[in-house]
Amino acid sequence: MDVGIVGLGLIGGSLGLELRSQGYRVLGVSRRPETCERAIAKGIADRTSTTFDILSAAQLVFLCPPLDALRPTVEALIPHLDPEVILTDVGSVKAPIVEAIAPLWPRFVGGHPMAGTAEQGIEAAQSGLFRNAPYVLTPTETTPPDCLATVAEVVRSLGSEIFTCSPHQHDQSVAWISHLPVFVSAALIASCEAEADPAIKALAQQFASSGFRDTSRVGGGNPELGMMMAQYNQQAVLRSLLTYRDTLDTVIDQLQHQNWDALNRQLHNTARDRPPYVAQPVAPSPDSPP
Known part of the structure; x- marks a missing residue:
């Protein structure tokens, strides 16, 4: 199978390395000629181009640009595609992306590999990035079953654990465990920077x-990614942040009133409740494709 990848950064480049190792022929597209050259040199793609013409031979195309560039990318890509080609994306928000792209290209499957590093760009691409990591597919009632099956087969070859859910379920779930931590982490750094005594700050x-x-x-990572999370998943992120604020208010009240018993219970509860969120390896969900 010929697989296209639009955007050869960390995710797109890592996809290329893994797919080629599994015997797929990879056709890569990047705006920058130097990125195309590096993709060939690093073994990320078999062929590369700065134009979409190269993807006319692809049966499946992974869309890996930033969230705000996904719809314009698809609009520009459509004239170059075979009508039977399957499109899938890797964006960290799903509902607005699925709603924007599915009407343009019915053979589209929303996707989100839950993997990454603090580094960006093609030089950060690495083999094994998706191995044992969750990979979420978000089909809707109009998603063709054969498209879902094909994407699942290719994703499975990456060594990922496949999960399926609705786009909206995905967005609220990742708001808790991916997007909320970015803003909590950013607030932690900003709070430390608010220390007025330079000697205390230096010691810290x-x-x-x-x-x-x-x-x-995660709060000290890519600011553009954080902005995309906030803008494209606004309501879910707000819901999570407001709940987090309420929890912080409770802790503050316990400290102010020296309610040590309540604080002790809270800390025991969080110690008890953490393991299911960080247990490895991840087990497939009951509704994951076979």
């Missing part, structure tokens, strides 16, 4: 270790 920076690195990592 010197004392910071693995705990601070872990909790601040």
